[in-house]
Amino acid sequence: MRKNQSLALQLALGIAPIIISLVITAIIILVVGADPAEVVERVWSGAFRDLTSTARVVNFWLPLTLASIGLTITFTAGLWNIGVEGQIMVGALFATFASREFASLPTAVVIPIEIIFAVVGGMLWALLVGVLKTRLGIHEIFGGVALNALADVGTIFLVSNAWAPATGATAQASERFAPSTLFPALSGDFPVNWVVAIVTVIAAIVVIFSLRGTRWGLHLKATGKNPRSALLLGVPTERTALSAFAACGALAGIAGAHRVLFTFGDLRPLASGGIGFLGLLVVLLVSIRVLWVPLATFVFAAIITGSTRLRISLQLDQSLAGVLQGTLVLVVILFQGVRQRLEQRVTQGDGDEPQQSFSPISAEMTE
Amino acid sequence: MIFMDVEVKNIHKRFGPVHANNDISVTFKGGNIVGILGENGAGKSTLMKILSGFQPADSGEIWIDGRPVDYHGPRAAIAHGVGMLQQDPLDVPAFTVLENFIYGAPGGMNLNRPQAQRQLSEVSQRFGFDLDPETPINRLSIAQRQQLEIVRLLALGVKLLILDEPTTGISAEQKNVLFEALRNLAKNDGLSVLLVSHKLEDVIALCDEVVVLRAGKLVGTKQLPATTDELVTLMFGEELAPHQPEDIEFGDTVLKLDRVHLASKRLSITDLSLEVRAGEVIGLAGLDGSGQRLMMRACVGLEKCVAGDVFINGQRMTGQAYRSFMQHGVSFGAAGRLEEGLIAGLTLTEHIALVSERGMVIDWARARQHTETQIKLYDVRGHADNMIEQLSGGNQQRVLMALLPENPVVLVLEQPTRGLDVDSARWIWQQLLKRRADGTAIIFSSAELDEIVTYSDRILVFYAGQIYEIRDPDAVSIDELGRLIGGDFQSSDHVERLA
Numbered sequence: 133m134r135k136n137q138s139l140a141l142q143l144a145l146g147i148a149p150i151i152i153s154l155v156i157t158a159i160i161i162l163v164v165g166a167d168p169a170e171v172v173e174r175v176w177s178g179a180f181r182d183l184t185s186t187a188r189v190v191n192f193w194l195p196l197t198l199a200s201i202g203l204t205i206t207f208t209a210g211l212w213n214i215g216v217e218g219q220i221m222v223g224a225l226f227a228t229f230a231s232r233e234f235a236s237l238p239t240a241v242v243i244p245i246e247i248i249f250a251v252v253g254g255m256l257w258a259l260l261v262g263v264l265k266t267r268l269g270i271h272e273i274f275g276g277v278a279l280n281a282l283a284d285v286g287t288i289f290l291v292s293n294a295w296a297p298a299t300g301a302t303a304q305a306s307e308r309f310a311p312s313t314l315f316p317a318l319s320g321d322f323p324v325n326w327v328v329a330i331v332t333v334i335a336a337i338v339v340i341f342s343l344r345g346t347r348w349g350l351h352l353k354a355t356g357k358n359p360r361s362a363l364l365l366g367v368p369t370e371r372t373a374l375s376a377f378a379a380c381g382a383l384a385g386i387a388g389a390h391r392v393l394f395t396f397g398d399l400r401p402l403a404s405g406g407i408g409f410l411g412l413l414v415v416l417l418v419s420i421r422v423l424w425v426p427l428a429t430f431v432f433a434a435i436i437t438g439s440t441r442l443r444i445s446l447q448l449d450q451s452l453a454g455v456l457q458g459t460l461v462l463v464v465i466l467f468q469g470v471r472q473r474l475e476q477r478v479t480q481g482d483g484d485e486p487q488q489s490f491s492p493i494s495a496e497m498t499e
Numbered sequence: 500m501i502f503m504d505v506e507v508k509n510i511h512k513r514f515g516p517v518h519a520n521n522d523i524s525v526t527f528k529g530g531n532i533v534g535i536l537g538e539n540g541a542g543k544s545t546l547m548k549i550l551s552g553f554q555p556a557d558s559g560e561i562w563i564d565g566r567p568v569d570y571h572g573p574r575a576a577i578a579h580g581v582g583m584l585q586q587d588p589l590d591v592p593a594f595t596v597l598e599n600f601i602y603g604a605p606g607g608m609n610l611n612r613p614q615a616q617r618q619l620s621e622v623s624q625r626f627g628f629d630l631d632p633e634t635p636i637n638r639l640s641i642a643q644r645q646q647l648e649i650v651r652l653l654a655l656g657v658k659l660l661i662l663d664e665p666t667t668g669i670s671a672e673q674k675n676v677l678f679e680a681l682r683n684l685a686k687n688d689g690l691s692v693l694l695v696s697h698k699l700e701d702v703i704a705l706c707d708e709v710v711v712l713r714a715g716k717l718v719g720t721k722q723l724p725a726t727t728d729e730l731v732t733l734m735f736g737e738e739l740a741p742h743q744p745e746d747i748e749f750g751d752t753v754l755k756l757d758r759v760h761l762a763s764k765r766l767s768i769t770d771l772s773l774e775v776r777a778g779e780v781i782g783l784a785g786l787d788g789s790g791q792r793l794m795m796r797a798c799v800g801l802e803k804c805v806a807g808d809v810f811i812n813g814q815r816m817t818g819q820a821y822r823s824f825m826q827h828g829v830s831f832g833a834a835g836r837l838e839e840g841l842i843a844g845l846t847l848t849e850h851i852a853l854v855s856e857r858g859m860v861i862d863w864a865r866a867r868q869h870t871e872t873q874i875k876l877y878d879v880r881g882h883a884d885n886m887i888e889q890l891s892g893g894n895q896q897r898v899l900m901a902l903l904p905e906n907p908v909v910l911v912l913e914q915p916t917r918g919l920d921v922d923s924a925r926w927i928w929q930q931l932l933k934r935r936a937d938g939t940a941i942i943f944s945s946a947e948l949d950e951i952v953t954y955s956d957r958i959l960v961f962y963a964g965q966i967y968e969i970r971d972p973d974a975v976s977i978d979e980l981g982r983l984i985g986g987d988f989q990s991s992d993h994v995e996r997l998a
Contacts, residue, residue, distance in 0.1 A: 346860050347852075354853055357844040364833065364840055365853050365902065366825055 149467040153459040174445050179438030183322045190324045193433035194332050195387035199411035201339050202383035204422040209376035210356030215261045215276025216384050217408030218283035219254040223385025224392040226253025228399040231313040239312050254385020255378045262377035266370045288401050306399040315394040325394045340422050413461050502529025502689045503658040510559035519545040521715040532685050532692040534702035537712035538920040540891035543695050547661050551583035552576030582657035584648050597632035622650045626680035642673035659691040666701050671981035678705050697920045699727045750777030753940050754909045759807030761793045766964035771998035775940045782951035783944040785961030785984050791944040795911050799831040800824040828908030836895045843888040854902050873901040893923040900930050912943040948977045962986045967994040
């Protein structure tokens, strides 16, 4: 369908929402009595003033990208994996367990083990959502929300009991991890988690290729667009949905491991930092086009990391970043609606009666 | 009597590359019943939607009684006296008949129930419509919903009534009531009627003249009476050879139902035993919702049997999923093409790849080539990169055929020619009969009784979950079959109770 539109219109539809949301945010900034240009400058310098701040952006970018890439898989299969947040947390829990259990092993051995544990944890939590959906008919949004809450409760329980610091339980954070079990930084000047960076790049390539070139990718797409038809065409739709959950959970789990084993150095409640939810927005924003995910996540990572200094420098709340995000998402989704209507006008009825098939009197639907 | 002349002038409508209406000019005289003919994709529905305000023309004019009018939307069209009865009547399911009748009437919220009820029953009585004001809409049959919609449009002052395939899914008797009402309205009230239909015998029975479209253009008008052949020639530019049934030796039993019990919320089928042999064609007749759907789905594993067993090639398949039926050579084509069967948002190549590619990695070049071949073989008007929903209904059906496996053991098809013109339908049957000649057993349902009589070796008649078998279709006339699907089994000696 997209091909039917002129490239110019396509481009305009892509850029317009970004400009509009920037204008709206600028107006809000003006209303609260600040200078939008100055805010932009502060956010920019907050994000990229030196190597250390840039590294902070990258270290937020990596797990966000992992989670978002995972979500392109579930979205392609037509699944709303709200439970990604919980999958990140359970990945973090499993990584924590590995870090504590295998602390005596050398770093080069313990880190792969931690990653495998994180993958398994995220996967299991995601498959739980999937099984609830396919076997018991519980919608993945409800299952996901419930399992998110369970993961949070489980984290608080572990942090304040079995894994509490020796100095006393506070429910704030667990005992610090042994340094030898942490992910290594690239260098002191540019402290980026290179292990997860490599994993992310590989994951991105594999997912892009899988969605485009494999039978699994086609099955995901078919299942997402119309599971009934897909089943009749021989797609194992149930297995496909489960595999989408598993793949997304695995990537989310690694994101969780990065947060606790690199960003914080301990397990703490809300360690995910909302990356899962943000990832959902990102993927909606780029209309599930996986190639655009890294770019979109980078912009979000920069804005979020950069705006942490707004309060100090401009007496503005850092939630301004959230305002921009919120408007951006709303406007983009609005424009997707506009685009859909345009496309409908283009495609409606090549030929005689295509609508008929959308709403058939059919045949004993109520039998 | 209020005659209203409606004239369309130089109407153009494009959908992307398709010129659906190409400079169409035609006048519809008040009091006339006009058949709109054309094969799938000829532009009939498009023209009717433009007339009834559902979509705007790219250019061109509509004149009513000698004055140009310009309206947008169905409401505005109705205000100008033009109303269209959709293939799928657009009504509000939770409402009763009366509420639906009132809904949309001028003065909207100002409900005058007694008056509306009087009006409703007057019109119903006049035409012999069977409309109880307090029945909820979702309990009505398709024919009753149509009747309600007609009554509603008449009450709104419509003087040109457009009907799009109104006889699909209604019984012969209901059709007679409908046609009688339309004739009555045209003769006594001066109402104009436009009938879009694939069924030439309906057009011949009802219309005063026909307007024929081909590939978006008006190719001619003709006063009736005319013969089917004459109309077919007008539509396609050639006459079609009639179907010649050929005798085929049936093979072994490939599908066996053994004392099967099926149940849905609304009806149940008890104790059905049936054996279908290789090369046999079984036609399922019956009104919508009489159990055909339930039985067909049970044959392919999409519906669980409450009791009894299903065998494919002698192997017990009871309780197995559709996929394992598929692996045993069973294929199913559902009635709703874009709901069940095809996937909107996927290209033709992607559809073909879904069924043909077997490796982990898809060879897109090969899949594309395969698609091009299938497009040629099945004469699909469309491109390998087209999204399936961009194709017209007839071409979608061709794609569905192209997706079926080459030599299935059993082919179960719900209304395989629904909404298709004579030519496309005949083409579909050529494909099916080719497979049957190779030993495929075919079970199909249809709302077209002549299709069932023409192609079936055996007919199963469904009535409220009861099933009767006709072993010799040649001995049964279409009229008799029409009475049978209405439940009149006493007067016939060609049927045998099966379940």
